[in-house]
Amino acid sequence: MRKFNFYPGPSTIATSVLEKMRAEFIEFEDTGAAFFELSHRSGTVVDCQRRIVARLRQLMGVGDDYHVLLLHGGAIGQAAAIPMNLLRGKKQAAYAITGHWGRLAAGHAEAHCQVERCIDTSPECTSIPPADQWQVPADCAYVHFTDNETINGVEFQELPDLDGQLLVADQSSNILSRPWPTDKVALTYACLQKNIGPSGMAVVVVRKDLCGEQLPITPAIWNYAKQAKADSMANTPATIQLRMLELVLDWTAEAGGAEEFGRRNRAKADMLYDFIDASDFYANKVDPAVRSRMNIPFVLADASLDDQFVTQAEEAGLIGLRGHRAVGGMRASIYNAMPEQGVSQLISFMQDFAAGNG
Amino acid sequence: MRKFNFYPGPSTIATSVLEKMRAEFIEFEDTGAAFFELSHRSGTVVDCQRRIVARLRQLMGVGDDYHVLLLHGGAIGQAAAIPMNLLRGKKQAAYAITGHWGRLAAGHAEAHCQVERCIDTSPECTSIPPADQWQVPADCAYVHFTDNETINGVEFQELPDLDGQLLVADQSSNILSRPWPTDKVALTYACLQKNIGPSGMAVVVVRKDLCGEQLPITPAIWNYAKQAKADSMANTPATIQLRMLELVLDWTAEAGGAEEFGRRNRAKADMLYDFIDASDFYANKVDPAVRSRMNIPFVLADASLDDQFVTQAEEAGLIGLRGHRAVGGMRASIYNAMPEQGVSQLISFMQDFAAGNG
Numbered sequence: 267m268r269k270f271n272f273y274p275g276p277s278t279i280a281t282s283v284l285e286k287m288r289a290e291f292i293e294f295e296d297t298g299a300a301f302f303e304l305s306h307r308s309g310t311v312v313d314c315q316r317r318i319v320a321r322l323r324q325l326m327g328v329g330d331d332y333h334v335l336l337l338h339g340g341a342i343g344q345a346a347a348i349p350m351n352l353l354r355g356k357k358q359a360a361y362a363i364t365g366h367w368g369r370l371a372a373g374h375a376e377a378h379c380q381v382e383r384c385i386d387t388s389p390e391c392t393s394i395p396p397a398d399q400w401q402v403p404a405d406c407a408y409v410h411f412t413d414n415e416t417i418n419g420v421e422f423q424e425l426p427d428l429d430g431q432l433l434v435a436d437q438s439s440n441i442l443s444r445p446w447p448t449d450k451v452a453l454t455y456a457c458l459q460k461n462i463g464p465s466g467m468a469v470v471v472v473r474k475d476l477c478g479e480q481l482p483i484t485p486a487i488w489n490y491a492k493q494a495k496a497d498s499m500a501n502t503p504a505t506i507q508l509r510m511l512e513l514v515l516d517w518t519a520e521a522g523g524a525e526e527f528g529r530r531n532r533a534k535a536d537m538l539y540d541f542i543d544a545s546d547f548y549a550n551k552v553d554p555a556v557r558s559r560m561n562i563p564f565v566l567a568d569a570s571l572d573d574q575f576v577t578q579a580e581e582a583g584l585i586g587l588r589g590h591r592a593v594g595g596m597r598a599s600i601y602n603a604m605p606e607q608g609v610s611q612l613i614s615f616m617q618d619f620a621a622g623n624g
Numbered sequence: 625m626r627k628f629n630f631y632p633g634p635s636t637i638a639t640s641v642l643e644k645m646r647a648e649f650i651e652f653e654d655t656g657a658a659f660f661e662l663s664h665r666s667g668t669v670v671d672c673q674r675r676i677v678a679r680l681r682q683l684m685g686v687g688d689d690y691h692v693l694l695l696h697g698g699a700i701g702q703a704a705a706i707p708m709n710l711l712r713g714k715k716q717a718a719y720a721i722t723g724h725w726g727r728l729a730a731g732h733a734e735a736h737c738q739v740e741r742c743i744d745t746s747p748e749c750t751s752i753p754p755a756d757q758w759q760v761p762a763d764c765a766y767v768h769f770t771d772n773e774t775i776n777g778v779e780f781q782e783l784p785d786l787d788g789q790l791l792v793a794d795q796s797s798n799i800l801s802r803p804w805p806t807d808k809v810a811l812t813y814a815c816l817q818k819n820i821g822p823s824g825m826a827v828v829v830v831r832k833d834l835c836g837e838q839l840p841i842t843p844a845i846w847n848y849a850k851q852a853k854a855d856s857m858a859n860t861p862a863t864i865q866l867r868m869l870e871l872v873l874d875w876t877a878e879a880g881g882a883e884e885f886g887r888r889n890r891a892k893a894d895m896l897y898d899f900i901d902a903s904d905f906y907a908n909k910v911d912p913a914v915r916s917r918m919n920i921p922f923v924l925a926d927a928s929l930d931d932q933f934v935t936q937a938e939e940a941g942l943i944g945l946r947g948h949r950a951v952g953g954m955r956a957s958i959y960n961a962m963p964e965q966g967v968s969q970l971i972s973f974m975q976d977f978a979a980g981n982g
Contacts, residue, residue: 269656298627346843466862504824
């Protein structure tokens with residue numbers, strides 16, 4: 267029986283999407299083969315790739331002045347690919363560090379340029395200073411920020427207001443979880459494995475005029491200009507991810523798109539934060555103004571009960587709640603595919619656990 | 625109904641493997657989720673990764689002095705990653721060009737070092753000169769060759785005898801298709817999508833003592849030393865590929881491993897080449913001494929019949945036979961998962977087509 271899956275990624279996918287994929291797993295339509303057994307040059311796969319791009323354009327409001335690329339690897343791959351493609355002769359880039367993933371992205375960029383950490387809230391990472399406090403040098407190629415930090419549970423509530431700077435946003439863990447001003451961001455990227463599919467692919471939405479000046483050492487599979495020209499097929503893409511991505515995007519659109527998920531995710535997160543804040547047994551330390559709607563870390567009053575909490579939660583049909591090893595405690599990841607019922611069952615369990623151990 | 629699928633990659637996978645994956649597609653064992661919805665840090669996924677490595681060590685005869693890595697991207701990704709990792713301070717590497725993919729790999733390496741094309745059989749690419757005719761400079765970091773060229777249909781029948789040189793072999797299209805002397809090769813690599821799974825991952829088997837001197841610009845996801853230390857989980861791997869790779873490797877082992885597939889593939893290829901050679905209507909131009917057992921390109925006596933051949937073959941349940949756009953004509957890709965019956969049905973169809981158009 268399927269359980270409520272709170273893993274941070276890879277993570278839960280709508281059961282209806284899995285059922286559709288399962289139904290076509292031996293043969294896709296009347297092709298005589300599974301989708302992922304067909305050549306990526308076949309009309310079937312090429313059409314799927316085009317439908318995905320059109321769907322992403324619709325769901326994210328992507329204009330004609332942007333490329334939509336579907337590339338190998340996840341966000342850590344792109345953490346390397348972004349400076350390779352976007353430095354455009356400049357010597358430095360700025361990184362806003364509001365948690366684990368921003369810190370990692372900055373480290374990966376250091377192989378290619380001088381990295382200015384324009385803010386760094388380490389080690390606590392429980393707040394985000396307003397943009398007028400960021401130290402952004404004048405001649406940066408771009409300013410990178412992690413729109414949602416999965417481990418620290420910190421999320422930007424709006425774009426940092428940095429007039430005249432090119433923004434690069436890592437939306438790995440909150441893409442399509444709410445409306446997003448794609449046209450105000452130079453590059454938006456995300457791995458699939460939180461809100462839009464299984465791991466093994468990244469979506470990159472990038473302004474066309476910024477592509478084409480990549481470093482000579484840029485691998486072909488991450489050369490944005492080359493991949494744009496080839497409709498993301500300069501090499502063989504991960505075709506099973508393509509088809510699953512399409513099914514998840516269809517499901518996202520049918521449910522009402524980013525606006526509807528914005529409402530649902532706000533409601534789910536409010537329910538859980540309200541419960542935690544009202545409790546003496548659980549605590550979340552993040553500044554309420556920047557709390558993540560996707561990943562809600564919390565600690566128990568007595569950390570020696572952590573293992574017991576995880577075990578009993580699993581017995582109650584709630585999996586994936588252990589916090590990241592870097593910070594400990596618990597974490598509930600409640601992406602688009604987590605229904606409200608999953609959150610209310612989690613709260614019921616947390617109530618019972620607190621009552622039994624308070 | 626499933627058809628005989630001759631696509632060059634992505635390509636046919638054993639139906640029994642697909643059935644197993646389909647059976648667990650909504651829930652893997654008693655985890656409450658699909659395999660690819662579980663965290664890559666969960667015991668379930670970590671154990672799978674370890675079983676795959678153990679299975680590859682067994683099937684390929686990999687010694688303890690080698691790492692077995694499972695990395696994002698396919699062979700074109702590795703074409704960039706190999707020089708990044710293996711130059712080790714040297715300025716040049718040698719590439720043996722016996723077809724399209726070797727030519728591409730050499731091009732990708734040029735971003736990082738001086739590339740010596742120690743042989744180049746372009747444009748015909750129908751033969752392989754013996755190793756004593758190769759022009760390998762004394763101080764090369766390694767000698768790269770493409771063990772099987774899918775487009776040109778040329779395959780090495782044995783390792784090039786280059787005493788004292790480190791060999792790097794692209795086995796993308798023939799890994800586990802016959803016994804392979806892994807211990808005589810510094811690095812063997814392959815994408816999954818021909819003999820061992822869907823596209824979206826590469827296997828790299830590399831001598832441990834060669835790792836650790838990567839270029840500073842090496843992306844973390846392709847840093848062999850880093851990935852070896854992290855059991856290929858320095859970043860989130862493509863977990864759906866992991867599970868499918870495991871199922872294909874299990875199927876490979878149950879069938880008798882590389883030795884058994886060596887026999888089967890020899891028999892299938894001989895059957896098709898014998899038919900083509902005896903025919904006035906079809907022709908294969910490759911030197912019989914180096915013909916591929918995996919990809920058999922052939923031309924029709926009258927190229928104006930090509931479209932008709934492809935259409936009628938599809939109607940007869942034989943898909944994916946059109947040759948690569950770079951060379952035209954036809955191509956039958958007959959990887960491990962293509963049963964002998966598929967080849968005999970292809971031959972029957974070719975006989976009928978020739979009789980009807982001869």
